[in-house]
Amino acid sequence: MPRILVTGATGRVGRHVTSQLLEAGIEVRVLTRRAADFPPTVEQIRGDLSDPGSLEPAVEDVEAVFLVWPFASSEGLEPLVKAVARHARRVVYLSSAAVRDHEREAERLIARSGLEWTVLRPHAFAANALSWAEQIRAEHVVREPYGRAAMAPVHERDIAAVAVRALTEDGHAGSVYELTGPRSLTRAEQARAIGEAIGRPVRWEEASPQDARRQMLARGWPPGVVDGVLGAQAGMTGDPAPVTATVEQVTGSAARTFPSWAAEHAHAFRATMRAARIHSYGGPEVIRHEEVPLPSPGPGEVLIRVAATSFNPSEAGLRLGLLQDVLSVTLPCTLGVDVSGTIVSLGPGATGWAVGDRVVGRLDGGSGAAAEYATAPADVLVAAPRTIPLADAAALPVAGLTAWQAVFEHAEVTEGLRVLVNGAGGGVGGFAVQLAKRAGATVIATAGPRSAAAVRALGADQVVDYTAEPLPGGVDVVLNLVPLAPDAAAGLVSLLRPGGAAVSVATPLPGGVHFVARNDPSQLARLVALVDAGDLTVDIAESHPLAELASIHRRSENGRTRGKIIVIP
Secondary structure, X not given: OOEEEEOOOOOOOHXXXXXXXXXXXXXXXXXXXXXXXXXXXXXXEEOOOOOHHHHHHHHOOOOEEEEOOOOOOOOOHHHHHHXXXXXXXXXXXXXXXXXXXXXXXXXXXXXXXXXXXXXXXXXXXXXXXXXXXXXXXXXXXXXXOOOOEEEOOEOHHHXXXXXXXXXXXXXXXXXXXXXXXXXXXXXXXXXXXXXXXXXXXXXXXXXXXXXXXXXXXXXXXXXXXXXXXXHHHHHXXXXXXXXXXXXXXXXXOOOOOHHHHHHHXXXXXXXEEEEEEEOOOOOXXXXXXXXXXXXXXXXXXXXXEEEEEEEOHHHHHHHHOOOOOOXXXXXXXXXXXXXXXXXXXXXXXXXXXXXXXXXXXXOOOOOOOOEOEEEEEHHHEEEOOOOOOOHHHHHOHHHXXXXXXXXXXXXXXXXXXXXXXXXXXXXXXXXXHHHHHHOOOEEXXXXXXXXXXXXXXXXXXXEEOOOXXXXXXXXXXEEEOOOOOHHHHHHHHOOEEEEEEEEEOOOOOOOOEEOOOOOOHHHHHHHHHHHHOOOXXXXXXXXXXXXHHHHHXXXXXXXXXXXXXXXXX
């Protein structure tokens, strides 16, 4: 297997090069000045680009090098290039469209090195807009000059994708790739796109170049760099920026747009987020929709941009204060136990994930997912299903895990058993029907008129309308998923043949097993695999915006919901 060295691996492009190489199954080595948070499969070599001697251990036995030269001078660059050439066969150098003096010298040295070389010349980075984050968080404004300066910002993921192709494929040697985004935008248009991504208008206030220069110098920018930046922006005013198709030509995928970049990085421009919280226990009216501080991931945690959460009847119990002995809840509390979404940042020591990964999981004592963002321990998450919408995946964790543990751990359903699923029209019931059927059981399901067709479509052999028909006896397993009166609970147990198993996640059944499902990421990963294999259907009954969460709670208490309901922030 080829080994590739990535320099600048903690930078905006380098970290994406590293993660994309790992996704491609490539062995990755990184050169770092200090230990950094990488997946355990990444080999870290301590060294410094300014010390060519420290590079020797890093370049031994590597096939290719992704080279970043982060200095404004070419001094010391030649021995580094020679060290790479002694060991590697291929180099990809991250230059820039400006081709400044040190970049021109680097390109010249690399071209003469004997290596198979590729040069990347990205135009304006979309990530340059992060310099506006403090202003936008504080006032939803950008005060800078040259709002009419046009550019085609390129996403750092696309730069990395081109680099990975050049590092791992033949056919790129001797190429100089000019990289842009797919559309020319003025700086003021970029600010508006950020406003759309964060759901709050961002206005552009034109500042004078003189004021901007003073502020940049006060922040410690070298005068030559300040004048170069402002001069370049002045030169971009008037005409649309050039746009290249290089990203798509090299990778086969269209270049990402600036609005998509802004959506991915919206958290950087926000001080607050919308969340559904409770400050006291009570009815649905205690649910408040508030602006709250954006959470930061702690050690071992990640920050997720929430695609959806889902409603579980147990959350009504949490809201009422009935689960204080089961869950460690501190008020005020953000609701939402299920989460699906995209990782946007990593806390210290969080491994196994990269920014941009799509995940699903169950949050126990986390920040709550009925919000635009949520933090979660990295180790409770699994990769989201690829074959269904990301929002739909939020229906899977609580209901899927409960059904899995009921069917396989507690009832031990196997081929040939007759299984009665009481409450099959609910979220857990739909999964329980499918899993029991997959185990080879004959499945008898109770469902009301509104959910009978959906339960039958999920594979139930017999659907009994519990409002009008008696339930059959002689079953091997009873799975109870709904609250029952004591006489009804005893009646369910009477349907069992001698030696049969009674399992309940709601009202305890006489002589049966009553359990609360635990969080088990390994089981959740198996459920995801079944979904992607087409062996498990995630049936979404309803989808609603976060603002309607109290209404969903109210309808559930009145018995007017069925199946899984997802809630989109």
